[in-house]
Amino acid sequence: MSLIREYKPEDIERIEKCIFELNQEEYDRRPEYWEDPKSTIGVYVSYLLKEIDKNQGKIFVAEEKNRIVGCIIVVINKEESPDVKIKKNSYVTDVVVLKDYQNQGIGGQLFRAAEDFTKNLGVEWICLNVSIGNRALNFYEKHGYVQRIIRLDKKLSPNG
Numbered sequence: 001m002s003l004i005r006e007y008k009p010e011d012i013e014r015i016e017k018c019i020f021e022l023n024q025e026e027y028d029r030r031p032e033y034w035e036d037p038k039s040t041i042g043v044y045v046s047y048l049l050k051e052i053d054k055n056q057g058k059i060f061v062a063e064e065k066n067r068i069v070g071c072i073i074v075v076i077n078k079e080e081s082p083d084v085k086i087k088k089n090s091y092v093t094d095v096v097v098l099k100d101y102q103n104q105g106i107g108g109q110l111f112r113a114a115e116d117f118t119k120n121l122g123v124e125w126i127c128l129n130v131s132i133g134n135r136a137l138n139f140y141e142k143h144g145y146v147q148r149i150i151r152l153d154k155k156l157s158p159n160g
Helices: 009-029 037-054 106-120 137-142
Strands: 003-006 058-064 067-078 088-097 126-128
Touching: 003 106, 009 037, 009 058, 009 067, 009 088, 037 058, 037 067, 037 088, 058 106, 067 106, 088 106, 106 126
Parallel strands: 088 126
Antiparallel strands: 003 058, 058 067, 067 088
């Protein structure tokens, strides 16, 4: 069982390594959509830290033998649309367990931390996005997450 704890600023390089592994996998699957993480990882992590500050978020890390082997990032979203019942939810921006540590229960521990954080704020819903082809989809469904939206993209050609 891993130690799950809140992120500390001195964890930044190890968080970047985790997020890089996740973003590289996404980039490899859809390079036409995602930026190459080799050139954007620092900027992306800085962006996430600002989102956390702005939206009452948290980063939880999984630690084994003083090594961060995974993390989950969660922020609170507020919905303004009058046609949506759920006005506040928790949104998992990123979750990753390094490949060498997968299938050991660490992802479940990270989700429990994010869900407990969400409940402690009085928020009843938590959500995330997952890309087509991401092998984590079965993991999410096994942990009670259900598909609600399917997003479709179309690249438009400049000449019609």
